[in-house]
Amino acid sequence: EAGVTQFPSHSVIEKGQTVTLRCDPISGHDNLYWYRRVMGKEIKFLLHFVKESKQDESGMPNNRFLAERTGGTYSTLKVQPAELEDSGVYFCASSQDATALAKNIQYFGAGTRLSVL
Amino acid sequence: GEDVEQSLFLSVREGDSSVINCTYTDSSSTYLYWYKQEPGAGLQLLTYIFSNMDMKQDQRLTVLLNKKDKHLSLRIADTQTGDSAIYFCAERDTGKLIFGQGTTLQVKP
Numbered sequence: 001e002a003g004v005t006q007f008p009s010h011s012v013i014e015k016g017q018t019v020t021l022r023c024d025p026i027s028g029h030d031n032l033y034w035y036r037r038v039m040g041k042e043i044k045f046l047l048h049f050v051k052e053s054k055q056d057e058s059g060m061p062n063n064r065f066l067a068e069r070t071g072g073t074y075s076t077l078k079v080q081p082a083e084l085e086d087s088g089v090y091f092c093a094s095s096q097d098a099t100a101l102a103k104n105i106q107y108f109g110a111g112t113r114l115s116v117l
Numbered sequence: 118g119e120d121v122e123q124s125l126f127l128s129v130r131e132g133d134s135s136v137i138n139c140t141y142t143d144s145s146s147t148y149l150y151w152y153k154q155e156p157g158a159g160l161q162l163l164t165y166i167f168s169n170m171d172m173k174q175d176q177r178l179t180v181l182l183n184k185k186d187k188h189l190s191l192r193i194a195d196t197q198t199g200d201s202a203i204y205f206c207a208e209r210d211t212g213k214l215i216f217g218q219g220t221t222l223q224v225k226p
Contacts, residue, residue: 004159031212033212033213035216040219041218042121042216042218043205043207043219045215055212056211056212056213059213091160098212103165105162105165106162108159108160110157110158110159
């Protein structure tokens with residue numbers, strides 16, 4: 001069974017440009033998450049989809065970030081326009097069951113390293 | 118808000134035990150997790166513990182949870198060079214995970 005896949009693995013763009021990151025979750029996982037790790041700091045939550053709906057987007061930094069999950073399968077995270085502080089590693093994760101007492105085991109992709117110059 | 122703290126670096130000799138510590142703030146967390154990240158790879162779940170447990174053992178890994186002090190530790194017995202990685206502890210907050218900064222474990226031969 002394929003794990004969580006992310007594309008691209010690395011993206012280098014200039015400030016002001018647009019970048020779109022893609023995440024394919026494990027098949028059958030309704031829950032999809034985006035996280036970000038900036039320069040050796042903690043991994044921070046960005047948002048959580050349940051199927052195609054945004055369950056929690058409290059971690060999205062600002063309106064330059066747009067996440068979509070049309071059809072409830074893969075998800076994209078677009079940054080437009082990119083700023084220097086957006087550099088970091090963007091991780092996607094998926095889980096089967098995120099209800100209150102479930103283990104909510106989240107499986108992570110390898111991440112997309114975004115460098116904004 | 119919720120906060121998870123870890124020491125940043127640990128160095129041990131091959132064959133020794135490693136203990137990675139973590140403190141968290143949300144006493145209502147139901148599950149706590151340990152993830153491992155090897156260079157160039159994603160986060161791999163190592164183990165997790167339910168909040169009503171004090172200890173969980175899984176082969177070379179032992180997780181200890183002190184709910185009163187909100188302290189979580191991961192002990193790796195007989196540490197090998199292949200254990201060199203970054204280890205993240207995380208607590209569950211509704212659906213999302215709150216991570217610490219990660220502890221880099223260096224294993225010297």
